[in-house]
Amino acid sequence: MIELRILAPADPDDWPLWRDARLAALRDAPHAFKVRLSDWPTGGEEQWRARFARRDAVHVVAVSADGRPVGLARGIPSPGRDGVGELRSLWVDPEARGRRTGDRLLAAVEAWARRTGRTSLRLAVLTGNTPAEALYRRNGFTDADRAGASDLPEGAGPPEAERAVGERVMVKRLVPVVPER
Numbered sequence: 018m019i020e021l022r023i024l025a026p027a028d029p030d031d032w033p034l035w036r037d038a039r040l041a042a043l044r045d046a047p048h049a050f051k052v053r054l055s056d057w058p059t060g061g062e063e064q065w066r067a068r069f070a071r072r073d074a075v076h077v078v079a080v081s082a083d084g085r086p087v088g089l090a091r092g093i094p095s096p097g098r099d100g101v102g103e104l105r106s107l108w109v110d111p112e113a114r115g116r117r118t119g120d121r122l123l124a125a126v127e128a129w130a131r132r133t134g135r136t137s138l139r140l141a142v143l144t145g146n147t148p149a150e151a152l153y154r155r156n157g158f159t160d161a162d163r164a165g166a167s168d169l170p171e172g173a174g175p176p177e178a179e180r181a182v183g184e185r186v187m188v189k190r191l192v193p194v195v196p197e198r
Contacts, residue, residue, distance in 0.1 A: 019087060019118055021125055024076040032069040038078045038086030042108035049146050075129035079118050087113035092126035102130035104140040119152045131194045138191055141184040158187040
């Protein structure tokens with residue numbers, strides 16, 4: 018059984034689980050991320066707390082029955098883009114793959130994006146990461162170049178100046194959840 022935990026920046030006990038998940042992701046799949054394990058020392062509580070402290074973001078960790086992190090995903094508001102959220106750092110441990118863990122992590126970030134009024138969710142995936150691209154396509158993401166720029170919020174598409182070499186930008190249109198009154 019894999020449990021998803023939405024971590025709270027206000028809870029001082031949550032940041033170590035995020036750190037452990039992020040380090041596991043960087044050890045397991047260095048090819049899938051722009052940052053490297055050497056960029057994140059295993060110590061440095063202050064650095065990890067600062068990274069985790071964004072109250073406008075969501076941090077989700079998949080945890081195995083024995084308490085180990087086996088997946089993670091993060092959602093943040095897209096800098097300078099009203100209505101756009103970004104999916105960051107999605108990873109699933111090999112033992113949790115093929116069990117819809119990635120779909121569940123992605124759905125948790127998408128739910129956050131809708132709850133916070135986002136009208137699209139974007140991500141960048143390194144070219145050649147075929148399993149990740151398949152996951153995103155299965156969950157409704159399309160290449161931002163082909164997504165129909167007129168249907169997206171201002172700035173949701175991938176200006177060439179922002180696209181890193183070897184990255185594919187993908188986007189999904191969202192209908193925000195309107196809170197009941």
